[in-house]
Amino acid sequence: MADSKPKSQISDEERLELAAKLDRDLDEFIDNLPKRKQEETTSFDRWEEEIANHPFFMKEVPEPGSKLHPLYEGLQKLKYDPEENEPEELALAYKDDGNFNFKHKNYRMAIIAYTEGIKIKCGNADVEATLYNNRSASHYFLKNYRSALLDAELALKLKPEYDKVLSRAANCCFKMEKYDKAVEFCDKILDKNKNDREALELRKNSINQAKIKERNERKRETAEKKSRKEEELIVGEIIKRGIQIAGGDNLTLSKLEPQFPQLFNSRVYINESGNLVWPVIFFYPEYKIMDYIQHFNEQNTFMEQLVHVFETSPEWDEERKYKVNNLNVYFENEKRKNVKVDVSKTLLEILKLDDHIIKEGTPKFVILVANSKVERLFLVVLLLSFPPDFHPQDTRRPSAAVLGVDHVSFASVAVFGSGFATVFIEKFKVTQLVFSLQIPLDIYQDWNPISAKRLLYDEVSGFSLAPVRCSRDSEK
Structure with missing residues (x-):
């Protein structure tokens, strides 16, 4: 820095004077300690605290940034000031720490000290x-083996015949x-x-482990090659x-x-007959x-699979x-x-249909009892189209439609101040009833501008689907 000036070397006389001052300060400190009386616990606590904070008696290094006792500053200066110590003395002081x-x-x-x-x-x-050897040992005990090896190698450059370092370097490599x-x-x-037993044992173990590692590498490469071949075959x-397949590109x-x-462990594979098994x-x-x-198996029919699944009636x-037929x-x-x-x-015939897409690697199918109420409700899909700026207080009516399997019906929507939108579904082909669907407005708004919601037999909390008998007024 521009303002810094070299400090003058302390003379022997000044060094002796500083040491004498430290002695005087210690004597004065001890003389001024509170005198403990038998019953004065507080005074004893104070006395113990002051002793603990004195540089000559403290057991812990002061926290960084904390106020230092003048004697501690003096001791630091004697030990660590580069202007008061030769480089080798400083290095040895840090080594001792x-x-x-x-x-x-x-x-x-x-x-840090090393x-x-x-x-x-x-x-x-x-x-x-x-210093490098000791820092290597510290890293080794922290399991920082890479850093420990680097320090060991630096120590060996300075002292090639350093037996202790050679041993640690070998262990780090292992x-x-x-x-x-x-x-x-x-x-x-x-x-x-x-005849060094430790080196002989470590050498033997290293050779054995090297053979095992090489064998495992060959196995891994073989497995990867097999996996790549399997992937090419299955994808092909x-x-x-x-x-x-969803996201089927590449x-x-x-x-x-x-x-x-x-x-998790049941990905599609090819069996011995060359069939895909899903x-x-x-x-x-x-x-x-x-x-x-x-x-x-892709060559099995759904009937065959259902017979197997329902061989015994589920609990x-x-x-x-749920009878197969x-x-x-x-x-x-x-x-x-x-x-x-x-x-x-067969499963393959269904998977090949133009409108069938496999997602998440797993074909999924819904099983319903034929002509049941659950099936009728499940087959309804409600489509609502909202204006982009629609809000719950809006008086406009979005257009709506209900899609069945083989037909399209239409619906009208009325928005009420009760916090629900009620959708009236007219001329529902299966039941010949009018259905009303109450949808909470916050969900209703989330469908903006166009979306679809499947009605899975009251599966969605907050939804209510109730049939009401058809009247002449509601048919208009």
């Missing part, structure tokens, strides 16, 4: 090698699975002492069959990984239950309604329309 912290397992503090000593660059190769390098360090130790078969096996925990989900809206089918089917199967196409599945067809 590091050793103290190392002994008390304060390895991070030890690293680093400060290294920064001095005292010019003594032995001192610098010791920990980092650098077995060939570990053997090299062991050989250097054995060149000087061919899916494309050849014309099966559509199709990879990662896009075919099931996202359901129950199917993980499939059967969903039962009436009970909000799913069946996770891990192996659905949740208390009414015993009385079930309908659906899937949802890209337009959110339910498509009925011909159960006599």
Whole structure:
């Protein structure tokens, strides 16, 4: 800095005078300590506190930024001031501090002290090698094996025959699975002492582990090669069959990984007959239950799979309604329309349909009891179209429509101040009833400007779907 001036070296006389002053201050401090009486606990606490804060008696280093006792500042100046000490003296002082912290397992503090000593660059190769060695040991105990090895190598540059450092370097290499390098360090130790047991044992273990690592690498490469071949084969078969996959551009096996925990290890594969075997989900809206089918051969029909699933009646089917010959199967196409599945067809025939798309690597199908109330409700899709600036107090009526499987009906919407929008569905083909749907306005508004909502038998909280008998007024 521009304003800094070199400080003058302290003379021997000044050094002696400073030491004498420290002695006088200590005597004065002890004389002025509060006298403890038998009953004066507070005075004893004060006396104990002052003793603990005195530099000659303190057990902990002051926190950074805290106010220092004048004696502590004086001691620091005597020990650490570069103008009062030779570079080698400073380096040794930091080494001693590091050793103290190392002994008390304060390895991070030890690293800081050794680093400060290294920064001095005292010019003594032995001192610098010791600092690097000690910092290497501190890193080793913190399991910072890479840093420990770097410091060990720096120490060896300064002192090539440093046995302790050679041993640590070999152990660091072993920990980092650098077995060939570990053997090299062991050989250097054995060149000087061919009977060194630790080096012989470490060398033997390094050679054995190197063989195991090499074998595992070969296995990994073989597995990766097999996986790439399998991926190319599966992806090629899916494309050849014309099966559509969501996000199918640049199709990879990662896009075919099931996202359901129950199917994590059941990705589509090719069996010995060359057939694709898929993980499939059967969903039962009436009970909000799913069946996770891990192996659905593409050449099996849905009827065959249903017979297998319902070979014994499930516990949740208390009414015993789910009979194989009385079930309908659906899937949802890209337009959110339910498509009925011909159960006599194979899985492959359904997956090849133009409007079927596999998402999350798992074909999904809905199973419903034929002609049941649940099926009728499930087949309704309500489409509402809102003005872009629609708000709950708006008096305008959005257009609305109800889509069934093979028909389109229309609906009118009335917005009331009760916090609900009521949708009147007219001329519903299946039931010949008028349905009213109450939708909370905050959800109603979220459908802006165009969206669809499936009615899964009262599945969505806050929705109410209730049939009302058709009257001549409501038909108009």
